Amino acid sequence: MGAGGISIWQLLIILVIVVLLFGTKRLKGIGSDLGSAVKGFRSAMSQQDSEEESAPRAESSVQGDSAKPKTEDKPHV
Template identity: 45%
Template sequence: MNFFGIGLPEMVVILVIALLIFGPKKLPEIGKSLGKAIKGFQDASREFESELKQEVQKLESDAKTPTIAKAEPVSTASTKEETAPQSSGQS
């Protein structure tokens, strides 16, 4: 059993020291408040992770959606002038 890099013997030593410092009446209260704090941290972490995933999916879907550019109308008068043979006026 390994919590946060702390083995079972180290956990036992920490619990014995905490029992000596706080006493048997305060130790359950401290454990309860510590458990609530850890649960709150986990809930906040899950919420942050879900929001981050939603934003990533939103950005990915926006990137996959092709953007259609408006085509500018082509003037037919200018293209006819370029392709029509020019008369030099000399015969």
């Protein structure tokens, strides 16, 4: 048995029908688009991880005076 109770023969029949409906060129284009989307997602995630790793280092070098809240008198309407 294959995935979810579907046999290998049923999967092959579905694959043949999909290839006949869409054609190999269209499926190849969809596959390359999907691959580039996954690659872009992975690079964005690794870039975000590297930014998160460098962020705590930058915060530790900040002086205590800059973290004080600034109070200003604003006219109340």
